[in-house]
Amino acid sequence: MNVVQVQELTRIYTTTQGFLKQKKRDILAVDGVSFEVNQGELFGMLGPNGAGKTTTIKILTTLLLPTAGRALVMGHDISRESQAVRRQINVIYGGERGLYRRLTGQQNLLYTADLYGVEPPIAQKRVAELLELVGLDKRADERVENYSRGMAQRLHIARGLINDPSVIFMDEPTIGLDPEAAHFIRQRIKWLTGQGKTVFLTTHDLWEADQLCDRIAILKKGKIIALDTPRELRRLVGDVQVVEVETFGMPEEKRAGLEAALKTSFVSVATYGPKQTIAIQTQNPNEVTAQVQQLLKGVKVLNIRVREQSLEDVYLRLVQEDKS
Amino acid sequence: MKHHLQVFRAAVRMTIWDYLAQPMWPFWLTITPFAFALVAVFLYRDAPPKTFALYVVLGSGAMGMWASALGGCSFSMMQERRWGTIVYTFTTPASQLWIAAGRSLVHAVIGLMTLAEIALISVLFLGIQLTIASPVAFLLAVLLTILAFAVIGLFLNSFFMLTRSASDWQNALSRFLYVFCGVMYPISVLPDWLRPFSYVLAPTWSLKAIRLSVEPGALGNSDYLMNIGLTLLLTMVYLLLAWYLQGVTEHKLRISAELERI
Amino acid sequence: MIRQIKLLIRMSVTVFTAIYAWQRPASYLTIKFIVPFLQMSFFVYLAKFTLGPDKLAYVAIGNAVQLVAFNTLMGVAMTMAGEKWNGTLQTLLTTPANRLMIFASRALVHVLDGIAGAVIGLLYAGLFFGVSFAQTDFLALAVVLFISSLTLTGLGLIVASLSLFTRTVEPIMNTAYLLIFLLAGINFPVEQLPVWLRPLSYLIPLTYGVEAARQAIAGASLALLSSSLLIMLGLFLAEGTLGYYIFTYFERLSKRLGTLEMT
Numbered sequence: 001m002n003v004v005q006v007q008e009l010t011r012i013y014t015t016t017q018g019f020l021k022q023k024k025r026d027i028l029a030v031d032g033v034s035f036e037v038n039q040g041e042l043f044g045m046l047g048p049n050g051a052g053k054t055t056t057i058k059i060l061t062t063l064l065l066p067t068a069g070r071a072l073v074m075g076h077d078i079s080r081e082s083q084a085v086r087r088q089i090n091v092i093y094g095g096e097r098g099l100y101r102r103l104t105g106q107q108n109l110l111y112t113a114d115l116y117g118v119e120p121p122i123a124q125k126r127v128a129e130l131l132e133l134v135g136l137d138k139r140a141d142e143r144v145e146n147y148s149r150g151m152a153q154r155l156h157i158a159r160g161l162i163n164d165p166s167v168i169f170m171d172e173p174t175i176g177l178d179p180e181a182a183h184f185i186r187q188r189i190k191w192l193t194g195q196g197k198t199v200f201l202t203t204h205d206l207w208e209a210d211q212l213c214d215r216i217a218i219l220k221k222g223k224i225i226a227l228d229t230p231r232e233l234r235r236l237v238g239d240v241q242v243v244e245v246e247t248f249g250m251p252e253e254k255r256a257g258l259e260a261a262l263k264t265s266f267v268s269v270a271t272y273g274p275k276q277t278i279a280i281q282t283q284n285p286n287e288v289t290a291q292v293q294q295l296l297k298g299v300k301v302l303n304i305r306v307r308e309q310s311l312e313d314v315y316l317r318l319v320q321e322d323k324s
Numbered sequence: 325m326k327h328h329l330q331v332f333r334a335a336v337r338m339t340i341w342d343y344l345a346q347p348m349w350p351f352w353l354t355i356t357p358f359a360f361a362l363v364a365v366f367l368y369r370d371a372p373p374k375t376f377a378l379y380v381v382l383g384s385g386a387m388g389m390w391a392s393a394l395g396g397c398s399f400s401m402m403q404e405r406r407w408g409t410i411v412y413t414f415t416t417p418a419s420q421l422w423i424a425a426g427r428s429l430v431h432a433v434i435g436l437m438t439l440a441e442i443a444l445i446s447v448l449f450l451g452i453q454l455t456i457a458s459p460v461a462f463l464l465a466v467l468l469t470i471l472a473f474a475v476i477g478l479f480l481n482s483f484f485m486l487t488r489s490a491s492d493w494q495n496a497l498s499r500f501l502y503v504f505c506g507v508m509y510p511i512s513v514l515p516d517w518l519r520p521f522s523y524v525l526a527p528t529w530s531l532k533a534i535r536l537s538v539e540p541g542a543l544g545n546s547d548y549l550m551n552i553g554l555t556l557l558l559t560m561v562y563l564l565l566a567w568y569l570q571g572v573t574e575h576k577l578r579i580s581a582e583l584e585r586i
Numbered sequence: 587m588i589r590q591i592k593l594l595i596r597m598s599v600t601v602f603t604a605i606y607a608w609q610r611p612a613s614y615l616t617i618k619f620i621v622p623f624l625q626m627s628f629f630v631y632l633a634k635f636t637l638g639p640d641k642l643a644y645v646a647i648g649n650a651v652q653l654v655a656f657n658t659l660m661g662v663a664m665t666m667a668g669e670k671w672n673g674t675l676q677t678l679l680t681t682p683a684n685r686l687m688i689f690a691s692r693a694l695v696h697v698l699d700g701i702a703g704a705v706i707g708l709l710y711a712g713l714f715f716g717v718s719f720a721q722t723d724f725l726a727l728a729v730v731l732f733i734s735s736l737t738l739t740g741l742g743l744i745v746a747s748l749s750l751f752t753r754t755v756e757p758i759m760n761t762a763y764l765l766i767f768l769l770a771g772i773n774f775p776v777e778q779l780p781v782w783l784r785p786l787s788y789l790i791p792l793t794y795g796v797e798a799a800r801q802a803i804a805g806a807s808l809a810l811l812s813s814s815l816l817i818m819l820g821l822f823l824a825e826g827t828l829g830y831y832i833f834t835y836f837e838r839l840s841k842r843l844g845t846l847e848m849t
Binding site: 346354355356359360362363364366367368369370371377443489492493495496499500502503508510513583 | 613616617620621624625627628629631632633634635636637757760761766767768772773774777778799
C-alpha cells in the first residue's frame, strides 16, 4: 500500500518587500515533484539547503498548502482532509525548538497526547513507555529549559510517537547533535521501521541516509533528480571507483589545473584547514593515480588511495553536475 | 466533541502549569489595571460606599480580567511562536479554537486577582462593605462576565496567530474596553457618538447586570434579565465570528507560511 | 563644542532610526495616537462621573502632560531593552566612546519624542475634552514641556540601569511608569495622597511639570514658573548622576560575574 502518494507537487512562496513600494517576489521551492512511499518503508530525502525538502515535509504534514499538485497521506488528501491526515501522522523537526520550555518533559508529552485525543489512561501508560524508550524517564519531571540539546531532541522523538502514528516525518532529526546522541536517535529510527512504521526522513548526513534508508530521493532546486535504493544510486553513475588524494597546502591554480586535466572524471575537493581531500571518480583508477601524481608535483601529498565510491560521492556528483 | 473537550481541558491544565512555572506572571499582567483602579480609588473618595463598591471594586475586577485575558492570550501565542511549538500544535488534529478557549478562560479568571486586591484595600483601609442582595443573580452575572471576556480573547486568537506584533496592539485594545464597557463609570457619561461602541461589547451588558444584581429580587427584574440576555446574545455572535475567522486564518496561514516566522 | 554638538545630533539620528526602523508604521501610530486618546478618555470620563464636569480640564491636562513620561521614560528604558535584544549592549559597553555622549544622544531623541507626545495629548484635550487655550502663555508651556521631558531622562536612566540586571526591562519600566502615573498629581492633587507617600511625589520632576503646565495653560508666565523649573532641573542633575553611577556599578558587577546578557 502506498502510504504517501505525491503527484506533481508544486509550492511557490510569495514574499513582499518594502513598505511603500511593495515588491512581490515568487520563489519556486518545490517544482512538480512526484513520488510514492510504501508501507513500512524508511524513505529518505537528500538535497542541498533550499532544495525543497523541508517544504515537502511541511506540505505533507498539513502545515502548508501546495500551490499545485496533489498529495495523499494514508489515502487522505492533505489539502481537503487534513484532519484525517493529522490523526495518523506526526512530525519531528531537528533542533531544540518546538517544546514548551517552562514545562517538564512529562507535561510536554501529556499535553501533546491530549491534543492528539489519546485516551487519558492510554496516554499515561504511553508517556511512561516513551520516556523510557528515549531514556528520559529519570528526568521526566525536570523543566525542558534545563535539558541538553540531545535530551531535547530525544524528547522530540517521544513527542513524535505520542499518537502512535502510522507515518512519521523527520526533518534532519540528528542536526547539531554530538555523535553519541545522533547514534541514539538513529537507533530509534531503525527500531521504528521494525515496528511497522513508515518513516519519511530528510538529512544532510549521507552516511546516515546510506545506513538507514530503504530508498532515497535526491532533490535539487525543487526537483527530484534521482530516486532509488542506496545501492542502485551508487550504480547510477556507472561502475566507477574513487581516487582519494590528501594534500597539504595545495595552491588554487593547481586545483584548477587538476580539474581541467581530468575533465572526463568527476573531481570534488574538500578543504579542512590547510589540508585538502580531492576525490576523483573514474573508471580507470590506475591511470588517474599516475596522472595525479604527475600533476601534483611540488605539492605535499599526504596520502593517495583508491576506494569504492560512497553515497556521498554519488550525491556530490548528482548535485554538482550540470550546474545549470 | 469529546476530543474538543479533551483539548479544552488540556489547554486549561497547561495554562495553569505555565502560571505555576512563573508565579510573578499574573502580577505583571494585571499591574496596569491595578494602578488604574488605584487612581479610581482616589477619584471616588467622596462617593457613597455602594457606588464605590459597584464601580471601583467591580470595575477593577473587570479591568483585571480583561488585561489578563488579552495580555495572557497574546503572550501565550508569542511564546508559542518564539519556542516554535505553534508549528507542532498546528498540525495536530486539535482545534486551535478549543486550545485558545481553554487558555483565555484561565487567563480571564486569573484577572480576578485585581478584584481581590482592590476589594482587600477597600475593606481594610476604607471600610467599604458590599452586600449582595441576590447572590444567585450576582454569581450568574459574574460568570457571564468571565465568559464574555474569555470569548473576546478567543475572538482575538486568530488575530494573534496572524500578527507578529500583537504586543503593540495590546495597550490600545485593553484601553478600548476600559473606556467603552463602562467598567468604572456608567456608559451614560460617554458622548452619544461614542456609545455605539459600548453597545456591541458584551461586557457592557454583563457588568450592568452585576450592578443590578446587588438589588433585591434581581432574578425577577426584567432589566436584569434583559442585560443577561444581551450578554449571551453578543457572546454567541462573538463565538460564531471567532469560529469563522479561525477557519479563514488557518487557511491563510497554510498559504502564507507565516506561522514559523518569529 | 560645535563638533561635539554635531556629533551628538548625528548619533541621535542614528539611534532614532535604529530604534524605530523595525517598528511597523501602523504600530507606531497606534502607540503615538490611539493609546493616548483612549487612556485620556478613560480618565476624563471617570473624572466626569465622579467629580463633575468642572474637573475635566485638570484631568485632561494631567493625562496629556504625563505622555511625556510615557514616551521619555519608556523610550530611554526601552532603548536599553532593544539593545539587549539585539545583542549590541555588549559592544556598546566596550566601546571607549564617551558614556555621557551615548546617553545624551539617546536622551535627546526621547526628549523630542516625549514633547511630541504631550503636544498630541494637549491637542486632544483642546479638541475633545474642552480645555481652553485662550489664556495660555505658549512660550511658558513650551519651556515647561521641554523641561518636563528632559528632566525625566534622569529617572529613565535609573530605570534603564536597573533593568541591566533583570531578564526583561518591561516589568521594572511599567512599574516605574505606573508609580509616576499615581504619584505625580496627574489625576488628583498630590495633597490627597497619604502623607508617607508624598515625599516620593516630590522626587518626581513631573509632579512640578504637570502643575506648571496647568498654570501656563491658565496664563502663568515663565517668570512665575521659574522656581518649579529650577527644582526640576536640580532633580534631573541628581537623578541623572545617580543613574549614571548605578549604570557603571552594574556594568562592573556584571562584567565581573559575566552575566551581562541574561536574556
